[in-house]
Amino acid sequence: xxxxxxxxxxxxxxxxxxxxxxxxxxxxxxxxxxxxxxxxxxxxxxxxxxxxxxxxxxxxxxxxxxxxxxxxxxxxxxxxxxxxxxxxxxxxxxxxxxxxxxxxxxxxxxxxxxxxxxxxxxxxxxxxx
Numbered sequence: 001x002x003x004x005x006x007x008x009x010x011x012x013x014x015x016x017x018x019x020x021x022x023x024x025x026x027x028x029x030x031x032x033x034x035x036x037x038x039x040x041x042x043x044x045x046x047x048x049x050x051x052x053x054x055x056x057x058x059x060x061x062x063x064x065x066x067x068x069x070x071x072x073x074x075x076x077x078x079x080x081x082x083x084x085x086x087x088x089x090x091x092x093x094x095x096x097x098x099x100x101x102x103x104x105x106x107x108x109x110x111x112x113x114x115x116x117x118x119x120x121x122x123x124x125x126x127x128x129x
Contacts, residue, residue, distance in 0.1 A: 019098030022091055026084050031046040036104050041079045043072035046103035055100060056110060057094050063119055065128025081127045091117050 024033075027045070033039055045051055050072040051058060063082035069076060087095070093115040097102030100107040 013088075014020065016098060017102065018096070019094035020092065022087065022095050023098055026087065030081075035099070037072075040075075040077070043070060043075070043080075045075045045099055048072050051099060052104055052107065055096065055107065056114060058096050058099070059089075059115045059118045060122035060125055061085065062087060062092050064096065064122065064125040067128050071087070080128060083127050085127070089119060092119075
């Protein structure tokens, strides 16, 4: 019986844990382990007014990348962010929800349907890789 419980928990879907792993593997190098950003190059994600105001658009930024000036918490960032094409829509959703939960208290979680609709709405973005 114990083996069945271990097997079930190992195979169960854990979006928050997956978001942590994905963030560590794809985001933390530039945005910092705690979302603090990196100098004047990469903006913070923790307590970011930009993220708070553009939660769903973050799906497009992750998927397609971004090469435009960005103002976060009153500071201007000009470093391009390359597309993270390795992530699928479910994984992007999990990363966004991790950011929302970890560093933006009171933000709602996003659904996979919302992320898919957002990605469809920005499908004309140029892929930055």
